[in-house]
Amino acid sequence: MLERRLQGSEAAGRARTDQAVSGERLTTSSTHVSNWLNDQRVIGTLFVMPALLILAFVVVYPFLTAIWMSFQDKMVGAPAKFIGFGNYVELFGDRHFLKTIRNTLVYTLFAVGIKFLVGLAMAMVLAQPRRLDFIYRTILFVPWAVPTIVAALSFRWIYDDFSGLLNNFLIGAFGMQDVISWLGDPDYAMASVIAVVVWSGTPFYTMSFLAGLKAIPNEMYEAARIDGANAWQEFWYVTIPQMRRVFTVVVMLSTIWTSTNLVIVQVLTNGGPANTTQILPNLAYKYALLASRLGIGSAVNMVFFPILAVLIYILSRRMLAERE
């Protein structure tokens, strides 16, 4: 659709340029400058230039450098040395690195899965007719606007061993005997991290799903009801199929952003205890910023890139195709 529109406006643009050109032949040279300034090729290039230069500098060039750098032995402030697959060989020879890959997969799978389910439940509840519904909507969307660092810090305090809200609540309300070290105990650390990721990331799902639910024509539910469908069947045979498109886009976007976000892990556990919550982006950070080894840090990030590239490719095709 976008392509078609672009083509249409291109044709129109060409017609206008032709007009300008033929007009130019008839007029004196004093209008030459203004015609030149109306040439779409010139104006168009000038208009995109600021955005293009900035993006080339902070996205395109760094991205290409990231790939190249992963094949280099590069320290901060020192000249780089090409070492082929040296960084990758070092990484895959390390038992901890394989564990980090596994952690990243588990973390992403559970975080995305839970956000999906909670987001869908929230959206369905918000879609029910209710008085003052905009208030509830506003509240449930709030974590979206909260800086991730704030979410991470406030949960770190909630998880505090002795003075934290969670342990005190469990002791007071359920008579729990011993405090649980939510972020220090290898059995609980990953789950505690994922809970925070879910808290801060669910609103994106809720918003998208709510928009999707509202776009389902009411006639479809009426038709299902006439056919004698119960609430569950309506959900299963009308809602779910109608939402499929929204589901895939949201899950793909969220997978890209969840698997590459290190803020929450870094602030809560920084990969500990005993590397149980270490994920790739946080490991990359450690290599690059704490050990100053930029090359191997880039290689850590590149390990997941093939998966991300596929997601990015599919998503970009969908986003282009859906633009109307």
Added chain:
Amino acid sequence: MAGVKSSTDHRLKWLGNFCLLIFIIWTLVPFYWMFVTSLKKHKEIYGTEATLWPKDPTLESYHTLFFETDYFLFFKNSMVVALSTTFMTVLCASLAAYAIARLDFPGRKILARGMIYTYLVPQSLLFIPLFAIMVAVGLTNSLTGLTLAHLGFTIPFCTWLLMGYFLSIPKELEDAALVDGCTRLGVLFRIILPISLPALAVVAFFSFTLSWNEYLYAIVFNSAPSVLTIPTGLSNFVVEDVFFWGPIMASTVFTVIPPLVVYFFFQRWLITGLTMGAVKT
């Protein structure tokens, strides 16, 4: 039959209300705990029981935060970066989106596609090389460098969003002005942008929020005390380990205020933004 139906509806409604209550508690607990902690005395915070309301509410933590740390400086730096990012995004994205949506020039289709690609490339892939680049050009420890880095994710998304909006504006509106000798820049600023105010509001809202909340670039590029933004400043509070939870919670309370104010004003555009493109989490 009708009776069965309405009793199911009734049950669903109450199940919904119950879930809603749980969701609201789950969402609000961290805010409540943040706020309550910030009002407690040091001794009460680290006491053996977690009181749900301060026994003796005090502004001690706020006093520490404002007078014994550089929080105001962090706040100012974050404001400068977020506002510059917003301004630059609106400017660059409007120009680029108008060109891609309306003008015939070589490479526009590739650009339309490229905007999505650049938007989807995750930050974690870029921060290491970008750090090396910033070091090389001397833009580390500067608010300019950080603003530029933030433009890397605000411009693609906002250009994409504005393109969609501009394409929905009928061409006839500008044709008349062009015939009358108005320049393209004139058309953009006098005709297109004034009727695109809702979309520009969305763009400004997203740019401000994303820039204000951004953590990774901020912590990687800037370490000099004079250019720290809030996320870096806050995480330093924790790392240094000399800091206490009272002032930290006080600082989080203050940090959420600007994005929340913007959010409450603009939240109805959030869904609009979603239907026009995808929202970054």
